[in-house]
Amino acid sequence: MDVTVVRETREGETRVAMVPELVGKLTALGYTVRVEPGAGDAAGFTDADYEAAGASIDPDAITGASVVLAVQPLPVDVVRRLPEGTTTISFLPVNQQQSLVADLRDIKVTSFAVELVPRISRAQSMDALSSQALVAGYRCAVVAAGLLRRFFPLNMTAAGTVPPADVVVLGAGVAGLQAIATAKRLGAVVKAYDVRAAAAEEIRSMGAQAIDLDLETLEGAGGYAREMTEDRAARQRELLTPYIAAADALITTAAVPGRTAPVLVTREMVEQMGPGSVVVDLAAESGGNVEGSQPGEVVRIGRATVWGGANVPAQMPGPASRLYAQNLVNLVTLMTADGAFAPDFDDEIVAGACVTHGGRILHEPTRQALEGPSQ
Incomplete structure (x- = not known):
């Protein structure tokens, strides 16, 4: 054979x-x-x-x-x-x-x-989806650190103190957890959110703060989240807005194979981020978690630089x-x-x-x- x-x-x-x-x-x-x-x-x-x-x-x-x-x-x-x-x-x-x-x-x-x-x-x-998501999650955090024109870690020097970067990760599957872990290893302060109840403990196990929006959880088959109603999606976006506005870097990783990625972040939400902020949308190729992101391209939305992922595992072949x-x-x-x-x-x-x-x-x-x- x-x-x-x-x-x-x-x-x-x-x-x-x-x-x-x-x-x-x-x-x-x-x-x-x-x-x-x-x-x-x-x-x-x-x-x-x-x-x-x-x-x-x-x-x-x-x-x-x-x-x-x-x-x-x-x-x-x-x-x-x-x-x-x-x-x-x-x-x-x-x-x-x-x-x-x-x-x-x-x-x-x-x-x-x-x-x-x-x-x-x-x-x-x-499970090739998981193995490649691991690579993609790591890559996303590195891209965010590379695009952000400031340190990820806290630095205390004789010339003064440089505070750590604030990073928000949306989605805590394999890719999201790896993005969290990598951002933490680089020294950032990380907050993360996922619609699945079990994800909060996994987020905390990586040393990050689990964002609690006090909304219904959405456990689905195969470890994925089930689809949410538009009313819940709108309320979720409303509650996430202050976290995203305060973030130096936002990483989104929510996707289900064979389905269009959910829009978690609107253009208006990105426009509230500060000067020099960075958005990394791993799901850009399947529709995007961030409105306005483009797969394989870097675009500007408001004051933020938005990087759209395209075949991200192939970037670390x-x-x-x-x-x-x-x-x-x-x-x-x-x-x-x-x-x-x-x-x-x-x-x-x-x-x-x-x-x-x-x-x-x-x-x-x-x-x-x-x-x-x-x-």
Whole structure:
């Protein structure tokens, strides 16, 4: 069985689906690992690194591939060259890639979307959303510190005292908690808010102050928040306004895969922030938590500099690739039996992550969107 690692072609994508240090994990399972030339260059891994780890560099690696590992969904022209029965494992946003899903079905390719891995304890080591959110959360805090033209930490000197920066973080999932932890390590005074009741204790565990708005909590499935009514959203924005107005830096991280990010902060709220303030919107690519933020751009709103995130994990490709590659190794290991790739579709993780198999769409919401309700 061959495992093929492709070279990413999407603009701005610098990650790679497998790193040299983990190639041995796959060969130990009985796989031959083939890597497209230059696959790891943007992440700092050379072809020679892969060869030293036991992989082969092959310009035609995709030809006759058994299992294809990628970060982004494979381009349509590549999918149409895959042999029937090939397996692909990558991010695959099914709502935005329905025509690609139809091609995968028609060509009888088995496809797994890593963002569909169930959020259960047994699957934590395969949770690519969490591993990449960790990278993004760290990056957000570093970006905020870099854009803010003042110190994050308190400094007491003979020339006087420089007070610490005030940072507010909205959203306390994996990315938000990492942003909190990083801002705290840099010395800022951090306050954070999340609509989930359990998040307050997690915020405090990071050394930050949990903002209590005395509003109904919104616990949802899979550890995510459920959607709020417009009345509650308006009241939340009203209560958050003084915290945001007083902040030197605001970091927003609230997002749910496959859904438009909630607008937590209006333009008017940002306009109340002080001169030189900074806003970092991690969710800009999925609609934005901050009204007026633009993915991949830095804009001015009032007196604040607003940075919109776009494929933020790819801005730290080395660690992001290592974490993602480990997720894939764990997933492939789960689906390997007696030296062969043999996914057990009775397994909750395998079934949950599978989009297409044997000429059928197994992910039911996507199947209904493309084929309509079952008769």
